[in-house]
Amino acid sequence: MTKPESAGDQYDVVIGGASLAGCAAAILLARRGVRVALLERRSDPEAYKALCTHSLQAHAYPVLHELGLVTALEKAGAVRNAARWHTRWGWIEPKAAPGGPVLPYGYNIRRSVLDPLIRRRAADTPGVELLLGHQVTGLVKEGGRIAGVRAWTPEGEREIRARLVVGADGKDSAVAKFAGVAATTYENGRFGYLAHYRDLPLPRGISHTWFLEPDMAYAFVNDDGVTVMAVLPDKKRLPDFREDLEGSFLDFVRRLPEAPPIESAERITQFTGSVNYPLVTREATAPGLALIGDAALTGDPLWGVGCGWALESAKWLAQAVAPAVRARGDVDKSLLVYARRHRRQLRGHQAMAVDFAKSRRFNPMEQLIFSAAARDARMARHTHRFASRLIGPLRFVNPVVLARASAINLRHRRNRRTIGASGRLSRAKP
Incomplete structure (x- = not known):
């Protein structure tokens, strides 16, 4: 999948991170006539993110459509993400209005399927050069702005210059750290573990979320008969999980209202999770730099919005900067447009998520x-x-x-x- 390196190592844009945000940005920029170097520290083109809700909410559908991925996702078995939510007042079960249109939907699909799929799409896009095994080790700076990256490769260190550097390398973004972009972190009062189960029956065959105040849980139906079962308890429960992870996980699920019969299903993965997953917010731009996806804003995983925000922020960036990058215009001015849109669209959602992450009951x-x-x-x-x-x-x-x-x-x-x-x-x- 990796294309030959180009002479001069000069591009319009260089992106650090070839996961959802990075691949989407590379595709959308290249389609607008921008020449992109897409760097991925891992050498395996099939690599994927394991700790994820594996959900693309309905707000991401327009980006998926623009990327040309909707048909490919459905062929890969992606499940339209209908859901019901348990509250102390009963179940919230959204349904289309009589005679009205279907409810907006996105897709649930495992990252082991999704990540390689979008990475192949990026590698096959004219104007994108996918460089696997390239880990960003520093930034090139000139005249007070970022002008490229230094990367470790199997052949040694390499300098790649560009008019714009994009950090798409997750919540612990090395690109952001090298650029000196400070992160504001907010404590998450919950911890979480998930595992994949095959043939876990759920009512109506749709996803479920449990608001237990303050504990949370969800079961997201995915492709190939696999369901992601996750529990997100208050941290006061952490000692029990540390003593017996599997036993505590199963006991938590058994006690859920209308609990899925988890003993009847086959667990096909190890338990994956995090005991400390803070919410992270960074300024989305600096001179010569843009951050997208989790590198700019990492929400609470219980809401399942990270994948969609990765795709949306990639689209907003491409729309804002492509004309300036392609036509040798004022890139930093176009970055202000992106930063304003990112802030306007997401900061309100993040503020509510930060407040709910205090592990409190409903206000x-x-x-x-x-x-x-x-x-x-x-x-x-x-x-x-x-x-x-x-x-x-x-x-x-x-x-x-x-x-x-x-x-x-x-x-x-x-x-x-x-x-x-x-x-x-x-x-x-x-």
Whole structure:
């Protein structure tokens, strides 16, 4: 898959990291006439990220379509990611309105399938040079801005220059560290473990999420009959998991409402997880530099939005910088456009995730909306749109929605009182 190195080692853009964000950015930039060097520290073209929700939420669908991956994903067995969510008020089960369109969807697919697929697509894109076994070891700086990278390769160190350097190398981004971009970290009050199971039956064959306040769990249906089962407990439970990981994991799952019969399924992977997974936010740009995916913003894995944000940020970057890079325009000015869009689209979501990562119970506003969503189909669809990141926090909790949720819950309480009074009258008859 690796193409021959070009003379001069000069490109328009060099990207560090050939996973989802890096490959998507390389494809979208190259299609806009930009010459891209795509560096990947691993030499294996089939390499993939293991610790992941393996979910592409509905907000990522337009990017998948632009990349030309929708048909390939469905051929690979990707599952459209319908889901239901357990709350203390009952299940939220989003369904299409009668006579209305289907609910927006994305895909669940294992990274062992997805990563090689998009990497092959990048390698086959004219204008992209995929350089496997290239690990970024430093940055080239000229005139106060970044002008390239230094990379270790099997043949020795190599310097690659470009008008723009892109860090797509994850939450512990080496590119960001070499550039001196500070990271703001927020503690996550939960830890998490997951494993892949084959033939794990779930009601309606769709994914499930459990809001247990403060504990969390999810079961995401994936390709080839495999389900990703994950538990995300409060850190106060950590000593039990350290003493007996498998036993604690299984006991946690067994106690879930409508628990999937995990003993009947075949576990096909080891348990994978993290006892400390902070949320990370960085400025998305610096002179000559852009960060995309987890390198710019790492959310809480319980929401399953990381893959989609990786793809979206790659698209936003390509749209913002391609004309300037291609036409020798003002790259740093175009980076400001990208930075503003990244901040506008994601910081509100991140702020809510940071607050919920404190491992707390639902706050009053969340109680209002989630309880209403468990009782009303229209409110369930609204919640689905937010969970899929098709709308932002301000639309999710706007005054009209809060008023509607209040009315739904008030009507529910009145109905319960009426039913209760009817029952008492019936029992009181001689």
